[in-house]
Amino acid sequence: MVTAVVFDVGETLLDDSREWGAWADWIGVSRHTFATVLGAVTAAGRDNAETFQYFRPGFDVSEERQLRENAGLGERIEESDLYPDVRHGLSRLRAQGLWVGIAGNQTVRAAQLLRELDLPVDQIATSGEWGVAKPSAEFFARVAEMAPGGPNETVYVGDHRDNDIVPAKAAGFRTALIRRGPWGYLWADDPVTRSNADWVIDSIGDLQNLLPSR
Template identity: 75%
Template sequence: MVRSVVFDVGETLLDDTREWARWADWLAVPHHTFSAVLGAVTAQGRNNAETFQYFRPGFDLARERQLREEAGFGELIGDVDLYPDVRPGLSALREAGLWVGIAGNQTSRAAELLEGLGLAVDAIATSGQWGVAKPDPAFFARVLELAPGRPEEIVYVGDHRDNDVVPAKSAGLRTVLIRRGPWGYLWADDPVVRESADWIINDLTELPDLLISSGN
């Protein structure tokens, strides 16, 4: 039985295109150049934050994020950034009687912006608020505190093999990989994902029927 579904944010609920473009602009790097380097880092299975080091060695992401905010060029999250299936997918899960949450590697400011979207969710939390980030097991311990149910009654949905599927599975949760964004496409057929993910989906609106048919 599934009682709760918890979602990653970037490239699961949000299309990160606009945010990556804003980082490229901040660094005065052409968008396609930034994307190409990000893709290379991704393909090597490395943390995407390492992308910045190629353009500015010693780049301090937290400091630069603060400078962006001070310059009036900070984070933006709006309806335009949501994938089209997000609102109907979340609403359908709620209508099916499931508790729905969001927990991802984002800033405290991102949590505020997500709250402002009025999504059909019961709770929103970020690594910035918790002080611990994926794939740290402590992050998923917080997920288990946040969502109702035993670990096997909680589903974690994300696009990333190493940050979402593998550590969530290790924490005892059931897992879903969504095939979108660079990581979702890159790893959808990866043997580790195939072993660790309970489901691999293309669209969030697939989830209600999948979870109901699994015995929810």
């Protein structure tokens, strides 16, 4: 029985286009060029933070993020960044009697911004708050503690094969890959994804139809 659903953040609930564009502007390259290199890094199955090294070898993402904040150009998460189905979809899952959480690889600041959106969820946590990040087993152990039914009764939903689906399945969760954002589309039909994902979905609405009401 599924009693809880926990969502990744970037390209699962949030369209990251504006944030990646802001990074391209910050390092002084065209958004098209940045997106193309990011795509190549993604296709190679590497960490997307490696994208910056092609433009600025030795680039420190944490340091540069703080510099952006100091310049008044830091992280923003607004209603317009949510995918269109998010608010209604989360509400519908809760109306079905499911516990709904959010846990992703984001900063402490991002957690604050997500909470300010007042999304219809029971709990929000980020890797920055926990001090552990996906795909580590420690991250998913924290998710297991967060969800009231534990991993056996929880679906973890994400767009990334290696950060979301594979480690969540290894930790005992049910898993759903959502087919959106570059990673979701790239890996939706990948054999590793298909062997580790209980479902591949196109929207949160698909998940509502797959999970019975409690």
